[in-house]
Amino acid sequence: MGRIYRKRRWLGVLFFFLTILLSWLLALFIKPPVSAQWGLTMNSAGDKPIEPIPLQLSLDSEKVVLGKQLFHDPKLSETNTISCASCHSLARGGTDHRPRSRGNKGQVGTMNAPTVLNSGFQFKQFWDGRAASLEEQIDGPVHDKTEMGSNWPEIIEKLSQSPDYVRAFDKIYDDDISANHIKDAIATFERSLYTPNARFDQFLRGNTNALTNAEKEGYQRFKAYGCVACHQGMLLGGNMYQKFGIFGNYIQDRGGESEADWGRYHVTGKAADRYVFKVPSLRNVISTAPYFHDGSAQTLDEAIKIMIKYQLGREANQKDVDLIIHFFQTLSGELNEVHS
Ligand code: HEC
Numbered sequence: 581m582g583r584i585y586r587k588r589r590w591l592g593v594l595f596f597f598l599t600i601l602l603s604w605l606l607a608l609f610i611k612p613p614v615s616a617q618w619g620l621t622m623n624s625a626g627d628k629p630i631e632p633i634p635l636q637l638s639l640d641s642e643k644v645v646l647g648k649q650l651f652h653d654p655k656l657s658e659t660n661t662i663s664c665a666s667c668h669s670l671a672r673g674g675t676d677h678r679p680r681s682r683g684n685k686g687q688v689g690t691m692n693a694p695t696v697l698n699s700g701f702q703f704k705q706f707w708d709g710r711a712a713s714l715e716e717q718i719d720g721p722v723h724d725k726t727e728m729g730s731n732w733p734e735i736i737e738k739l740s741q742s743p744d745y746v747r748a749f750d751k752i753y754d755d756d757i758s759a760n761h762i763k764d765a766i767a768t769f770e771r772s773l774y775t776p777n778a779r780f781d782q783f784l785r786g787n788t789n790a791l792t793n794a795e796k797e798g799y800q801r802f803k804a805y806g807c808v809a810c811h812q813g814m815l816l817g818g819n820m821y822q823k824f825g826i827f828g829n830y831i832q833d834r835g836g837e838s839e840a841d842w843g844r845y846h847v848t849g850k851a852a853d854r855y856v857f858k859v860p861s862l863r864n865v866i867s868t869a870p871y872f873h874d875g876s877a878q879t880l881d882e883a884i885k886i887m888i889k890y891q892l893g894r895e896a897n898q899k900d901v902d903l904i905i906h907f908f909q910t911l912s913g914e915l916n917e918v919h920s
């Protein structure tokens with residue numbers, strides 16, 4: 581009797597530990613879906629939910645200050661007239677509000693300047709995603725004849741004439757001024773250009789009063805039309821490529837096709853990547869007109885109607901478009917006052 585009892589107790593203890601081990605393994609290997617972690621619902625395609633922008637980022641503040649100075653310095657251009665801020669004005673939503681940017685010697689470029697705000701959260705840089713990082717992106721405008729028309733040796737020579745710069749680089753990098761250090765400082769500054777605490781983020785964090793009823797209805801329309809299939813994740817964009825003109829050829833209807841309309845084709849050389857672009861972020865979108873890679877939509881009303889027609893193959897209903905614009909008004913966050 582006694583022996584059987586002891587055996588059972590031993591089995592019970594073993595079972596107890598096995599159960600703990602099993603649940604521990606389960607917890608380790610079967611993570612809850614991201615939607616459950618965020619307490620948000622995903623759409624049926626299983627896409628990334630929209631997450632709030634972090635309230636704080638830890639960045640090297642000395643690099644941010646140096647990067648800010650470089651970002652605003654026209655010495656980065658051939659003629660000492662154009663800085664990054666000429667086309668990405670922080671007071672103007674991080675862009676220049678021109679359909680196509682104007683740069684070195686007044687030349688007009690081929691594409692619309694996207695905002696630099698929140699660019700640090702994007703999976704790739706440029707409309708066609710040809711730069712993998714903010715650091716890599718900087719080589720573009722510096723060398724582009726229509727943007728800054730310069731080169732690193734020329735820039736380093738000019739900056740080296742300033743004792744303030746020489747001192748700052750020496751302090752931060754313990755080294756001379758170099759292309760890599762310039763890129764590192766500017767990219768760190770750009771990462772500091774994030775805009776947290778938009779009313780929509782307050783709503784996502786649980787404050788249901790942060791949005792008006794019209795804005796909430798606009799968010800519903802945004803989801804119901806299927807905009808979230810492409811404009812998703814923290815930036816409502818900036819995390820995938822998609823073809824512009826799925827239900828019809830927007831470029832043809834617009835007229836005057838040029839190489840600037842070819843998108844990812846420039847990177848991959850594949851015919852299927854023609855007209856494929858990075859889905860742009862919709863953060864602060866009310867402040868970044870005109871819209872699209874070609875700046876062809878002057879207003880959000882126009883842009884949304886084009887999206888409904890060419891990306892979703894549906895007829896736009898004016899009331900829904902107006903509601904979505906109301907929703908877009910909740911996507912503007914706060915830029916750290918250091919930058920204003
Ligand atoms: C003459 C105007 C002009 C100047 C000067 C300029 N940019 Fe741009 N910027 C653009 C345009 C236009 C694009 C889009 C080009 C493309 O996608 O091919 C762009 C794209 C970008 C992007 C990618 C954003 C995204 O969403 O993909 C970043 C980041 C950026 N610029 C930062 C900078 C920095 C940093 C400088 C200074 C070193 C700079 N720009 C100088 C016009 C300019």
Ligand code: HEC
Pocket residue numbers: 802805806807808809810811821822823824826857858859860861862865868870871872873874880883884887888891892904
């Ligand atoms: C199939 C993917 C897809 C869907 C669905 C989609 N979009 Fe887009 N959206 C894009 C792409 C790609 C672009 C960039 C087009 C270009 O300029 O080349 C874009 C651009 C935009 C822009 C311009 C942003 C800027 O800064 O230039 C707005 C605004 C926009 N979309 C809103 C919407 C709305 C609202 C919906 C739903 C009614 C929607 N989109 C549905 C892929 C999509």
